[in-house]
Amino acid sequence: MTTPRADHQPDPAKGAAVKAADRAHVFHSWSAQELIEPLAVAGAQGSYFWDYDGNTYLDFSSGLVNANIGYQHPKVVAAIQEQAGRMTTFAPAYAIDVRAEAARLVAERTPGDLDKIFFTNGGAEAVENAVRMARLHTGRPKVLSAYRSYHGATSGAINLTGDPRRWPSDTASAGVVHFWGPYPYRSPFHSDSPEQECERALSHLADLIAFEGPQSIAAIILETVVGTAGVLVPPEGYLAGVRALCDRYGIVFVLDEVMAGFGRTGRWFAADHWDVVPDLMTFAKGVNSGYVPLGGVAISAEIAATFATRPYPGGLTYSGHPLACASAVATINAMREERIVENAADLGERVIGPALREIADRHPSVGEVRGMGVFWALDLVRSKETREPLVPYNPSAADNAPMGAFAAACKKNGLWPFVNMNRTHVVPPCTITEAEAKEGLAILDEALTTADGFTV
CATH class of the missing domain: 3.90.1150.10 (Aspartate Aminotransferase, domain 1)
Structure with a gap:
């Protein structure tokens, strides 16, 4: 031992x-x-x-x-202690310094124009709200997700999930359609190279979109690097290909970075490896290493504009909780300072x-x-x-x-x-x-x- x-x-x-x-x-x-x-x-x-x-x-x-x-980590522990002594909690409708700073630090690291941050208590709630935003933004009902995936255990997120944990809770009525993502080692497309796997996976997804009706599809959600279902690194060109399909049909592209984000892949976000910018990005876990529950959705300018004068119908009592945000600020700063x-x-x-x-x-x-x-x-x-x-x-x-x-x-x-x-x-x-x-x-x-x- x-x-x-x-x-x-x-x-x-x-x-x-x-x-x-x-x-x-x-x-x-x-x-x-x-x-x-x-x-x-x-x-x-x-x-x-x-x-x-x-x-x-x-x-x-x-x-x-x-x-x-x-x-x-001593810096994160100290930040939680300091925040607890100053302001332990406050409702999400107010402007709180540590909440604003946490949002700024996250937005500073997300790709493209994902500059608005909606805070949640964890990854599943982030996915739920990302899907809600996509459906409201597009006015469409369906969401496509991969079989080899995990997106959370709440009602909507578990239906999006592709692995067997979905089965006992799958209502078959959640507006979710699953597809095969690339997996060169166990190719569902009988490919003999990563390049061929990428090509065939994109062709499969394009066919599915066509047969489901692109006008009915609000979003495609993918784990940037599939996590629990196998640490499946996408072949070169795949994420860019999905981005192109979404652009062609006005579909919202959601990247789930709950597990892959905040340094896990050697970048702040896994999307940075492929220079792909989604419309929405979910995060949690590594944002503060779970010291206090925290997650969120990073939102593009276009989708944020949808709710500029139209209320967003969603919220959480503990959204942007001060203790959680303080731990996130300390985590991000420590990750930067300590490389x-x-x-x-x-x-x-x-x-x-x-x-x-x-x-x-x-x-x-x-x-x-x-x-x-x-x-x-x-x-x-x-x-x-x-x-x-x-x-x-x-x-x-x-x-x-x-x-x-x-x-x-x-x-x-x-x-x-x-x-x-x-x-x-x-x-x-x-x-x-x-x-x-x-x-x-x-x-x-x-x-x-x-x-x-x-x-x-």
């Missing part, structure tokens, strides 16, 4: 009490309540967290891929990417490596030749045994992984050091021998 932090003293009795209280009263998301045993976490700092039994873990999941600035975005880009290009490709060469269970910055995925397979996934799509508990064994091997040696279906994602904080990254990659390398045991 990784050595526990020197200032953390194990306290198993307190850990047992925390677990008992959790089991008695907390209803957990995405879980069968009697089949889970949540880890009781005693504390966190930087890239690590620890439990009450004396075990320390290097967090290769950044919480829920949101702790971009790491845990307990945290540049650190993510450098480690991805120089350390993480090369190491993962070397690991893939050594392990028969690694089919593909893909990613950028501190946003990577290993596609695990039973056979490199057939590319059969190590576990099936949406696996049962029994089918998921290989991934469970792999995750257990990581945790045993002090690495907390992010696993989803047949993938393990390498998504540490953007603040991770080179030494920490190498520590985690070495543990990952060893744990993959467990996955290798399930290959054929």
Whole structure:
């Protein structure tokens, strides 16, 4: 096990009490309540967290891929404390200094003319409001989204989501039409190159628009780099092609940067890699690393003008909450001052990417490596030749045994992984050091021998 932090003293009795209280009263998301045993976490700092039994873990999941600035960053903690002493809360209809400054700092970094910021409490609410804005702006009902996607768990966002978490809540009446996005390694278009995948994916989307009726489509929403569904980096030209289709038919182009934004890909926003400007952009997570719940929609001048004299019919009691905005201001300033975005880009290009490709060469269970910055995925397979996934799509508990064994091997040696279906994602904080990254990659390398045991 990784050595526990020197200032953390194990306290198993307190850990047992925390677990008992959790089991008695907390209803957990995405879980069968009697089949889970949540880890009781005693504390966190930087890239690590620890439990009450004396075990320390290097967090290769950044919480829920949101702790971009790491845990307990002193400048952000201090900003929250200072704001709490000055003004803890105030209604969103008023002009508040820290709210205006947070909006200015976000707008300063968004591409193009996305200069108006509507604050929400998180990413799902940002998506809900972006879709509402698009429908009101165009007067059209339908929204197109990709099958391999996740956009949130609220009513509209879960219908936009493409992965299996949608299925229990899908009403089939939300005005959502799904399509296949590009995925060269498992091409739905039988492509044999990224260039061909891009061409065929755009042709598929153009056909879908034609058959759904472009006059009925309000928006196309995409994760700039698909997150939970596989860290799928779009092939060159794809996002520009979608932008062109939207321009041709007057469709609002929405980029969901909730996971990919604020340094995760080595740029402030992933869209910057391709010089594509959407009409609306959603954000959350990394804007303040989740220290206080915050999300938002960055709005183009054209869409903002729609509501210049026409009221926007939406709002939230805690929109632009002062504590959340103070943490965002401190986060963005710290990321700039400490060159945290540049650190993510450098480690991805120089350390993480090369190491993962070397690991893939050594392990028969690694089919593909893909990613950028501190946003990577290993596609695990039973056979490199057939590319059969190590576990099936949406696996049962029994089918998921290989991934469970792999995750257990990581945790045993002090690495907390992010696993989803047949993938393990390498998504540490953007603040991770080179030494920490190498520590985690070495543990990952060893744990993959467990996955290798399930290959054929």
